[in-house]
Amino acid sequence: MRVRILAAGKPALAYAKSGVDEYLKRLGRYGSYELEYLKAGDSTTVSATLLERSAGNFRIAMDERGEVLATQAWADKFASLELRGEIKAVSFLIGASDGHTEELRRTCDAVWSLSRLTMQHELALVVLLEQLYRVATLRRGEPYHR
Ligand SMILES: C[S@@+](CC[C@H](N)C(=O)[O-])C[C@H]1O[C@@H](n2cnc3c(N)ncnc32)[C@H](O)[C@@H]1O
Known part of the structure; x- marks a missing residue:
């Protein structure tokens, strides 16, 4: 199953750029993880583009209003998505500064x-990638996950 991460706007902050590079590099050993950036803009335009670019995928909106899950629950959800053979790709959608539209949700x-905190979108991207890496190591029984 391909894992796609669609994010509005490339990270501009140095810590976010290096965090994204680091976790993408680590994830490369665990399967197909693809990070795609789209142009930042207003909420309506960004949400419409996110939906268009993720058409046909199992879509997971990353949003502070969403379900807060433990890391083990992420791993369990991944396993059950993989068992559903019809799902070829899952897309995680990160919004721009104004967030997602209600329609996207x-x-x-x-x-x-990722928590009830509102995070700056570049930070949310780094936290998402770190969790994906943690889930990948957890599923392989590797020691990164504590
Ligand atoms: C600055 S936030 C948008 C805040 C906006 N006021 C809202 O109502 O969503 C930008 C993006 O970062 C991501 N994000 C921020 N905090 C998050 C959290 N706690 N959990 C998941 N995603 C988060 C979401 O994808 C969000 O659309």
Whole structure:
């Protein structure tokens, strides 16, 4: 199963750029993880583009209003998505500074939260990638996950 991460706007902050590079590099050993940036803009335009670019994928909106899950629950959800043979790709959608539209949240297959905190979108991207890496190591029984 391909894992796609679609994010509005390339990171501009140095810590975010290096965090993204680091976790993408690490994830490369665990499967197909693809990070795609789209142009930042207003919420309506960005949400419409995110939906268009993720058409046909199992879509997970990353949003502070979403379901807060433990890391083990992420791993369990991944396993059950993989068992559903019809799902070829899952897309995680990160919004721009104004967040997602209500329509995007309604249209997605799931809405997950990284915490109840509102994070700057570049930080949210780094936290998402770190969790994906943690889930990958957890599923392989490797020691990174504690
Ligand atoms: C600055 S936030 C948008 C805040 C906006 N006020 C809202 O109502 O969503 C930009 C993006 O970062 C991501 N994000 C920020 N905090 C998050 C959290 N706690 N959980 C999941 N995603 C988060 C979301 O994708 C969000 O659309």
